[in-house]
Amino acid sequence: MKLTGGQIVAKALKANGVGYVAGMSGEGSWALVDALLTTGTDIPFIQVIQEQNAVHLADGYFRACGRPMAVLLPVPLAVSKALGAMATALADSSAMLVISGGSAGHWPETMPPGVSKEHVRVSAIEQLPQALRQSFDTMFNSRLGPVSLSIPTAVQNTSIEVSLPPATLRANSDLQRTDSRLAECAAGSMLGADRPATVKDRASCPIKDSANDAPPLMVQRPLTELKSVLERDAIVVVGAGSIQTVVREVFPADQSRCHLCATSVGTVGWAVPAAIGAKLAMPARQVVCAVGDGDFLQSMQEMAVCVMHSLPVVFLVFNNSGYVSLSDVQDSLNEQHRAGEFNLPDGKPYSPDFASIARNFGLEAWRVEHASQLNPAFIKALNSKGPSLVEVITARSSRVN
Structure with missing residues (x-):
C-alpha cells in the first residue's frame, strides 16, 4: 500500500484510540488535516481559534476521561503560541500528542525546557511509524505528560510503499490502565451526542x-x-x-x-x-x-x-x-x-x-x-x-x- 506521511500519522492515531484532533489548519498542517478526514480514518478535526487553546482543549479532554487527544499546529512548536499551554499540561501530568508542521529548515536548534516529556523530530518518512509508537509509549510511561512530534511538510506529503496493519502502529503501553472511565468515554464520544434532560420539568421557569x-x-x-x-x-x-x-x-x-x-x-x-x-x-x-x-x-x-x-x-x-x-x-x-x-x-x-x-x-x-x-x-x-x-x-x- 502506498501511503503519505500524513496518512501514516492518521492511521497511528486511529490505532492508538485517539478520538479527536484539535488544532489549526495551515501550510504546515494541510496534509495531516486531509489525512484525518480520509475514509477509513475519519477522526474529527476540531478547529480552534487560537493555537494554545487546542492544547488546553486536549488537556481538559484527558482530565475528564483519561484518554489522550492529538493536537495539530501549523508551525514548528518552538515558534507557536502553544508553549505555555503545554507547560501547564506537563505540570499537571496531562497526556497528549502535539504534532507540529512547518519546514525542517526553520526548526530551532533547541526546545525550551519544561514544555514536554520528549520532543521528537522526524526527518524522513521511514522514521514515522517508530516515532509515533515511541511518542505514545513515552506519554504514558512513568509520570504522564505531553509529547511533541515535529513532522515537516515534506515528510507529510512524501509517499512510501508500506504495509502497516494497526498492530504495528499501536504503542506498547496499556492505555486501558490509565482510568476506570475509559469504557464510558469510548461509548459516548460522538459530537452532538444525546444527553438526559435532567431539569426539563423546570425549564419554563421565568x-x-x-x-x-x-x-x-x-x-x-x-x-x-x-x-x-x-x-x-x-x-x-x-x-x-x-x-x-x-x-x-x-x-x-x-x-x-x-x-x-x-x-x-x-x-x-x-x-x-x-x-x-x-x-x-x-x-x-x-x-x-x-x-x-x-x-x-x-x-x-x-x-x-x-x-x-x-x-x-x-x-x-x-x-x-x-x-x-x-x-x-x-x-x-x-x-x-x-x-x-x-x-x-x-x-x-x-x-x-x-x-x-x-x-x-x-x-x-x-x-x-x-x-x-x-x-x-x-x-x-x-x-x-x-x-x-x-x-x-x-x-x-x-x-x-
Missing part, C-alpha cells in the same frame, strides 16, 4: 427581576444555587484565581473527575477550552465552566467551537470588572486604584456585556444581577440544546461580606 435582592452578589451564592440543580456527576471546570477555593468549599469532591482546574500553574485562559475538551470526552454529562471575567476574556473566542459542533457547555462568568484576586492583594497598598481592576478614565468600573457577546456568537445567554434570577437562569442554561452562558454580576472585592 427569570424574575427583584429589586428587593441586596446586590452585590458574592461568588458563593451563585455556586450554591448551581449545585442545587446539577446532576451529581456533572463536571465543573474551574478558572484560575480565588474561585477555585470557593468551588472546593461548595462542591465537595465526591466523584472522580468532577472538578477540573489547572492546579499547578493556574493558567489564565485555560478553563474555556478545557471545558470544551471535557464535553467532547463526556458528552452525556453536564459540563459547566465557572470562570471570572478577566479569565474569560483570554479565551472566550472558543465559544465559536461549541456553536460549530453543537456542544452544550454552560459558561458561568462571574463579572466583577477585573481580576478580583489581584485587586484584593493590593488593597492595603493603594486604596484609590487597585491593580487588576477594569476602569474607565473617570474611575468608574468597566465591563463588556458578556451575555450580549455570547448571543452574537450564537449562544443562549442570560445576565443575572439579583439572587432571584439565579435558579431560573441555571435551569434554562442546563436545558439548552446547545452552548449557553450565564453572566453573574458579582462584588468587586471578595471581602465585601
Whole structure:
C-alpha cells in the first residue's frame, strides 16, 4: 500500500484510540488535516481559534476521561503560541500528542525546557511509524505528560510503499490502565451526542427581576444555587484565581473527575477550552465552566467551537470588572486604584456585556444581577440544546461580606 506521511500519522492515531484532533489548519498542517478526514480514518478535526487553546482543549479532554487527544499546529512548536499551554499540561501530568508542521529548515536548534516529556523530530518518512509508537509509549510511561512530534511538510506529503496493519502502529503501553472511565468515554464520544434532560420539568421557569435582592452578589451564592440543580456527576471546570477555593468549599469532591482546574500553574485562559475538551470526552454529562471575567476574556473566542459542533457547555462568568484576586492583594497598598481592576478614565468600573457577546456568537445567554434570577437562569442554561452562558454580576472585592 502506498501511503503519505500524513496518512501514516492518521492511521497511528486511529490505532492508538485517539478520538479527536484539535488544532489549526495551515501550510504546515494541510496534509495531516486531509489525512484525518480520509475514509477509513475519519477522526474529527476540531478547529480552534487560537493555537494554545487546542492544547488546553486536549488537556481538559484527558482530565475528564483519561484518554489522550492529538493536537495539530501549523508551525514548528518552538515558534507557536502553544508553549505555555503545554507547560501547564506537563505540570499537571496531562497526556497528549502535539504534532507540529512547518519546514525542517526553520526548526530551532533547541526546545525550551519544561514544555514536554520528549520532543521528537522526524526527518524522513521511514522514521514515522517508530516515532509515533515511541511518542505514545513515552506519554504514558512513568509520570504522564505531553509529547511533541515535529513532522515537516515534506515528510507529510512524501509517499512510501508500506504495509502497516494497526498492530504495528499501536504503542506498547496499556492505555486501558490509565482510568476506570475509559469504557464510558469510548461509548459516548460522538459530537452532538444525546444527553438526559435532567431539569426539563423546570425549564419554563421565568427569570424574575427583584429589586428587593441586596446586590452585590458574592461568588458563593451563585455556586450554591448551581449545585442545587446539577446532576451529581456533572463536571465543573474551574478558572484560575480565588474561585477555585470557593468551588472546593461548595462542591465537595465526591466523584472522580468532577472538578477540573489547572492546579499547578493556574493558567489564565485555560478553563474555556478545557471545558470544551471535557464535553467532547463526556458528552452525556453536564459540563459547566465557572470562570471570572478577566479569565474569560483570554479565551472566550472558543465559544465559536461549541456553536460549530453543537456542544452544550454552560459558561458561568462571574463579572466583577477585573481580576478580583489581584485587586484584593493590593488593597492595603493603594486604596484609590487597585491593580487588576477594569476602569474607565473617570474611575468608574468597566465591563463588556458578556451575555450580549455570547448571543452574537450564537449562544443562549442570560445576565443575572439579583439572587432571584439565579435558579431560573441555571435551569434554562442546563436545558439548552446547545452552548449557553450565564453572566453573574458579582462584588468587586471578595471581602465585601
